[in-house]
Amino acid sequence: MSRPALTADCGNCAALCCVALAFDRGEDFAIDKPAGTPCPNLAGHACSIHARLDATGFAGCVRYDCTGAGQRVTQDLFAGKSWQDDPALLAPMMAAFSDMRAVHRRLELLTAAEALPLAKDDAATRDRLDRALWPDALASETLAGFDHGPMAAEIDAFIASLHRYVPARRG
Numbered sequence: 001m002s003r004p005a006l007t008a009d010c011g012n013c014a015a016l017c018c019v020a021l022a023f024d025r026g027e028d029f030a031i032d033k034p035a036g037t038p039c040p041n042l043a044g045h046a047c048s049i050h051a052r053l054d055a056t057g058f059a060g061c062v063r064y065d066c067t068g069a070g071q072r073v074t075q076d077l078f079a080g081k082s083w084q085d086d087p088a089l090l091a092p093m094m095a096a097f098s099d100m101r102a103v104h105r106r107l108e109l110l111t112a113a114e115a116l117p118l119a120k121d122d123a124a125t126r127d128r129l130d131r132a133l134w135p136d137a138l139a140s141e142t143l144a145g146f147d148h149g150p151m152a153a154e155i156d157a158f159i160a161s162l163h164r165y166v167p168a169r170r171g
Contacts, residue, residue, distance in 0.1 A: 001136035004076075005068045006108055013070035014082035015045045020094040023060065030057025036094060045082065067108060069100035076135050077143075095144070102147035103133050106155045116165040129155050 018039040023029035033039055041049045041058070053062045073096045074080060083090040110130040118126060131137055132151060146152055 001134055003111075003130065003134055004072055004104075004107070006104060006111065007068055008066050009068065009071040010046075012075050012080075013045065013066075014074045014078070014084065014093065015042055015047075016070040016073060016093060016097040017064060017066055018042045018047065019083065019090070020097050021064075028058075028060030028063075036090065045084070066097075066101060067104040069097060069104045072104075072135070073097050073100050077140075099143045099146040102152060103138065103143065106152060106159075107133050109159050110155065113159065113162055116162060118162075118165060122162070122165075125158055129158060 015038075019037065019042070020035060022035040023031060023033040023039070025032045031040070039047075041047055047053070047061070049056050049058070053059070073093060074082070077096050077100075078089065078093060081089060083093050107130065110126055110133075113126050129151075132142075142149065142151055
C-alpha cells in the first residue's frame with residue numbers, strides 16, 4: 001500500500017466537513033452551525049452553493065482543506081457508507097474524521113520533512129513514522145484519540161527535533 005493522498009477528494013467523501021465542523025457566523029461564515037449538524041447548504045453529499053461560496057459568505061469553506069481525511073474515513077474506514085444513509089454512523093464518522101485530520105496533519109509535516117537534508121538516522125525515523133500512518137499500518141486502536149496518543153506525541157517530538165536542519169532566518 002502507498003502513502004494516502006493529502007488532497008481532498010470531495011466526490012469520495014460523505015460531506016464530513018459539512019456536518020462535523022462547527023461554523024461561527026462572521027467574516028468566514030454567513031451562519032452559526034454547531035458541530036454534528038449538517039450545513040443547510042448541503043444537498044446529498046454536495047454543496048448546493050459551491051460555485052457561489054465566496055459571494056454568499058462562506059469564504060471559510062473555500063479555504064478549508066481536509067487534506068484527504070474525509071475520503072479516507074469514508075472509503076477506507078466505512079467502506080463508502082454515509083451517515084446520511086445510516087444516521088447511526090454520524091458519531092463514529094465524526095470521531096474518525098477528527099482523528100484522521102490529526103493523522104493527515106502529521107503526514108503533511110512528515111512529507112515536508114522529506115525536503116530537508118536529513119541525516120541517515122533521521123531519514124529512517126521519518127520514513128518509519130510516515131509509513132505507520134498509511135492505510136495498511138494504521139490500526140483502529142491507534143486512530144481512536146490519535147491526537148493525544150503516543151504516536152502523535154512521537155511524531156510531534158520528532159518534527160520539533162528537526163529545527164536543527166532549518167537555517168535560521170536573518171532579518
